[in-house]
Amino acid sequence: MRYRILVIDDDLVACEVLQETLLRAEYDVDICTSAKEALGKDLSSYDLLISDIRMPDIDGLILLNQVQKQWPELPVIMVTAYGSLETTMEALRLGASDYISKPFSPEAIRSKVKKVLDVRDLKQRRIFGHTETSEEPQFIGSSASMVEFYKQLARVANAGDSVLIEGESGTGKELAARALHQLSERRGSPFVALNCGAIPENLLESELFGYEKGAFTGADKSREGLLASAQGGTFFLDEITEMSTALQGKLLRFMQNREVRRLGGNEVKHVVVRVVAAANRDIDEEIKKGRFRSDLLYRFVVRLHTPPLRQHNEDLPQLIEYFLKKWGYTSINISDEAMECMIAYDWPGNVRELENVLRQTLLMSPFSMIFPENLPERFRIGKDTKQSQLTPLEEAEKKQILQMLKTTSWNQTRTSQLLGIDRKTLRVKIQRYGLAKDK
Numbered sequence: 001m002r003y004r005i006l007v008i009d010d011d012l013v014a015c016e017v018l019q020e021t022l023l024r025a026e027y028d029v030d031i032c033t034s035a036k037e038a039l040g041k042d043l044s045s046y047d048l049l050i051s052d053i054r055m056p057d058i059d060g061l062i063l064l065n066q067v068q069k070q071w072p073e074l075p076v077i078m079v080t081a082y083g084s085l086e087t088t089m090e091a092l093r094l095g096a097s098d099y100i101s102k103p104f105s106p107e108a109i110r111s112k113v114k115k116v117l118d119v120r121d122l123k124q125r126r127i128f129g130h131t132e133t134s135e136e137p138q139f140i141g142s143s144a145s146m147v148e149f150y151k152q153l154a155r156v157a158n159a160g161d162s163v164l165i166e167g168e169s170g171t172g173k174e175l176a177a178r179a180l181h182q183l184s185e186r187r188g189s190p191f192v193a194l195n196c197g198a199i200p201e202n203l204l205e206s207e208l209f210g211y212e213k214g215a216f217t218g219a220d221k222s223r224e225g226l227l228a229s230a231q232g233g234t235f236f237l238d239e240i241t242e243m244s245t246a247l248q249g250k251l252l253r254f255m256q257n258r259e260v261r262r263l264g265g266n267e268v269k270h271v272v273v274r275v276v277a278a279a280n281r282d283i284d285e286e287i288k289k290g291r292f293r294s295d296l297l298y299r300f301v302v303r304l305h306t307p308p309l310r311q312h313n314e315d316l317p318q319l320i321e322y323f324l325k326k327w328g329y330t331s332i333n334i335s336d337e338a339m340e341c342m343i344a345y346d347w348p349g350n351v352r353e354l355e356n357v358l359r360q361t362l363l364m365s366p367f368s369m370i371f372p373e374n375l376p377e378r379f380r381i382g383k384d385t386k387q388s389q390l391t392p393l394e395e396a397e398k399k400q401i402l403q404m405l406k407t408t409s410w411n412q413t414r415t416s417q418l419l420g421i422d423r424k425t426l427r428v429k430i431q432r433y434g435l436a437k438d439k
Contacts, residue, residue, distance in 0.1 A: 003117055004045060008032045008063065009052040009079070018050060021106045022113065035063040043071050048117060050109075053080035053087060061090055065420050068095040075116050079104075092144070093397060094420055098151075118154035118183065119147075139175055140322045141315035144393055145307045149176075156302050157183035162255065162275045164240075164297070166283060167306030170352030173278035174238060176306055180276060181234040189233030192226050197239035205247055206263050209254075215264025228260050230273045240277040241286050248293045255299045275300075309347040309354065314428045316342055319351065323358050331368055336427065338372045341379045343431045398433040401426070410437050 005027050007018045015031035022029045032038040035051070035058035043049065049067065053060035064076055075097035080087060091099050097116045100109065139146070156163060157180050165173045174193065181191045199207055206216075210225030227235055237243075243251070254260065260269045277300065279286075286292035309316075317339065324332055334342075347353055357376060365374040372379070401419065408414040416426040429435075 002026065002028050003047040004028045004030070005048045005050060005113070006030050006032065006038060006041070006043070006046045007050045008035060008038045008055075008060070010034060010055045011052070014052070018109065021109055024106075025110045025113070027113070034058070035060065038063065039066060043067065043074055046074065047120065048113065049074060049076045050113070051076060051078060053078055053091070061087075061094060064091065064094045064096055068420065073120075075120050077112060077116055092393075093400070115151060115155055118157065119150050121183070139172060139179070140319050141312055142318065143312035143315050144397075145312045146315060149304075149307055152304055153179050154183060156180070156304075158185060159302070160184070160274055161301035162299055163277075163302045163304060164283070164300035165276065165278045165304045165306060167278075167280065168308050168348075168350055169280045170350030171306035171308055172351060173280070173306055174236065176304065177234070177236045177276045177278065181236075181274075184234070184274070186233050186274060190230050191234045191236065192230035193236040193238060194226055195238040197242035201244055201247070204243065205250065208247075208251070209260055209262055211263035212265040215262070219264070222262070222265075225260060225262065227254065227273060228269055228271050231271055233273060235273045235275050237275065237277040239279065241279045241281045241283070241292055245291065245293055248296050252293065252296045252299060255296075309350045313343050313347070314425065314432050316354075317424055317428060319354060320358065323355060327359075327362075329362060332362065332370065333368065334370050335372070338370050338375060339428075340431050341372050341375055343428060345379050394433075397429070398435070401429055401433065402435055405430075405435065405437075 005022055007015050007022075007029060008031075009015045009018070010033055012031075012033055015033060019029045019031050030046075032041070035055055038049070038051075039058075051060045051063055055063075060078055060080070064078065067074055067076055072095075076095070077098050077100060078091040078096045079100055079102060097119065098112055100112055139150075153176060163177075163180060165176050167173050177193075178191060181187055194207060196204060206219075206223075206225070208225050208227055210223050210228060211219050213219055213222045237251075254271075255275060258271055258273075260271050261267070283292055283297060287294050287297065317334075320334060320342075324330065342357075349356070357379075360376065361370055361374050365371075367374075401415070404415050404418055405412075408418070412423055412426055412430075416423045419426065421429075
């Protein structure tokens with residue numbers, strides 16, 4: 001499949017340079033020298049837009065806003081020679097997939113394009129987002145922290161290096177492992193998962209490496225281990241911190257030489273798999289306490305962190321809509337007051353807790369509208385829960401929203417229009433950032 005890219009810049013030479021750079025990477029590339037010309041095209045036929053920001057008549061940010069409204073699934077990379085925090089923030093807020101400043105090398109723009117297209121493919125394969133047919137659990141969310149996490153997955157998916165996924169319980173670590181597998185060239189090979197915390201220590205080694213007949217009491221026939229059964233694919237170790245340090249040493253040797261010897265056997269088998277592990281404990285603390293081997297940690301080239309729900313609770317409406325639709329409750333609605341209670345809550349159990357709360361609430365509520373009194377007691381008590389610490393990007397967004405609200409005299413309809421977001425999203429962000437009108 002050849003991707004189609006549209007490059008937009010009022011400088012014809014800049015367009016042609018970008019076109020030549022991307023043609024060498026075997027993309028099909030068209031060029032436009034104005035945003036007006038670009039908007040006159042059927043942009044649904046393209047896989048990616050690359051647009052300059054500073055252009056006469058219609059600048060790149062206005063173009064981006066229009067593209068987001070008419071072709072919301074079309075990724076856009078913004079390019080400018082006038083890089084600043086303000087323009088970067090504005091481009092990302094309006095939905096730009098990424099941002100690059102002039103001057104840039106051909107390698108840099110080709111790398112940026114590949115990563116953005118990887119994220120686009122990831123979404124189209126419905127690993128993330130809504131799905132009506134798949135029974136597999138999905139990543140849901142379009143907040144800045146989740147989009148950044150999607151980008152990280154796309155960047156490392158095809159590298160083949162071992163990955164350690166860290167994060168709290170219920171944040172989707174196994175989903176991330178499956179996404180890495182599905183995005184890689186290994187997706188046609190097995191994905192094999194093993195939960196280290198669910199198997200007794202004395203059986204875990206035999207599950208990993210297999211055993212020969214008679215290797216121990218009850219071994220009445222030979223059995224291949226799970227590592228060997230994942231040949232050519234991905235082997236996922238969940239709750240790796242539950243593994244003893246002795247067995248960690250044996251896993252380390254496998255990751256060094258990729259050789260498997262069954263318990264009680266002499267034959268060595270070479271196994272090529274990608275090892276992905278997950279941990280919900282602090283690995284660095286576990287090393288300090290002598291419960292995890294530092295040399296095993298260093299075998300994991302990449303460390304990823306799944307964001308906790310409290311850091312992207314603006315995704316709550318989308319998550320709730322997904323679960324209600326998945327369970328067939330399409331006529332159920334959440335009142336604004338109930339949504340505010342849920343947004344104010346800290347969600348220590350993350351998405352897994354959200355799923356549990358929704359099921360409980362649906363069973364207990366006699367109405368088609370869920371009100372605060374239908375939620376568990378902890379939500380009503382915790383409405384004023386302390387706001388979690390904001391990232392610099394979130395602080396800048398909070399400041400921008402507050403300024404726009406003041407400009408419009410707190411007219412939320414007008415503010416949402418100027419910001420290019422819907423009113424529901426604006427209300428979520430107002431609650432998320434604890435914004436209030438001065439009295």
